[in-house]
Amino acid sequence: MPAAIEELARPVIIGRSSSHFTRITRIFAAEMRIDYSFRVVRDLMSSNPEDYGGNPALRIPSLQTPQGVWFGALNVCRELWRRSSPRPRVVWPEDLDEPVLANAQELVLQAMATEVSLIMGKLADASDSNAHHAKMRKGLVNMMSWLEENARSALAALPPQRDLSYLEVTLFCLVTHLQFRDVLPTASYSELNDFCQRFATRASIQETPYRFDT
Template sequence: MTSLQIVGRRSSHFTRIARLFAEELGVSYEIAPIYDMTAQDAAIYANNPALKLPILRVGDDVVFGTENICRALADRAQKSTAVVWPEQLRSNVSRNAQELVWHCMNSQVQIVFGTVVCKLPGDNLYFDKARLGFAGALAWLDAHVSEALHALPAARQLSLFEASLFCMIEHLHFRKTLPVEQYSNLEAFRQSYATRLSAQRTAYEFDVPPGG
């Protein structure tokens, strides 16, 4: 047992970003799975009152949210790693790209949770608009990803933008919410980033409850 836990799901792109950072930064951790996302008890979410994942738990201390967890992991890292955070993005295209990555990730949660988990009608305007905005954001990212990547500082080993972009695109292969193969620039980035050891160690899978 390690003292550091990432409470979340191996099938979650938000959780995967945190896991990828831990792998890149050389921080030992264990996964504490949340098996049922319909659960409404905050204790299941490491007492996150928002009932959201992931959560970083170190003893009695908890950190809520993917970006906060990544920063906390960087603080705990024993090795020095050049990390680029969102506030270091200096071009509008990079800032917009990060915003649209978060939008895509939230949209996919909205669609999957609504139509797959809650089994709500997928043709509702709520989901139609989510899919339309999701597709529009993907098209924009595909058209601008090269410029956004080029604008990142050259002397970097890790960036939240690249990690989140990779996890988002990979999740579209894992949870086929929208077709992604048509976005050739995003696919090229995904395939390149997938060669990193951290990506290979954090592949998506569904957590199976004990005895399940």
């Protein structure tokens, strides 16, 4: 089968192996047992939406399917779940109806976005002497401290009858990415590290390690 036709016959995740937002989708694909192709975005400084699967926000990941393109990690994960059979029991962000759970999910996603901004700022030679950069770093430290303090209670509050939760996947990707990109020391976060060690035993984690695409 020609490569172009084969690519359209199964979903294509567009992103980078070093991206925590991309890894979320690849973990979901593994958990849902979805066969997919992977297209690497080579230049994150590109201003061409087509390099990002048509995403006008110029962000990754995207999911290309015969029906259309899905922008963003959460949208991609939902579509991968819809394509799975049987569909695992997933706890989604809208299912988090307790403050500690909803706040944990909000802060995980905010911390992930902040980390991206810090990494991109470093590429642009921003430093901690820049007031906005310093505020972002302080906010990241504050968010990680909150997550460390509340991780145990938040995870315990998740519905026990689940196969997976978006909170767990995003939390794991955040903490391990901070280590991978050396953005913030994480050794002192004992609760978060304990969680990551437990979660890392899943086959989907072993199949999706962070690495820099060559």
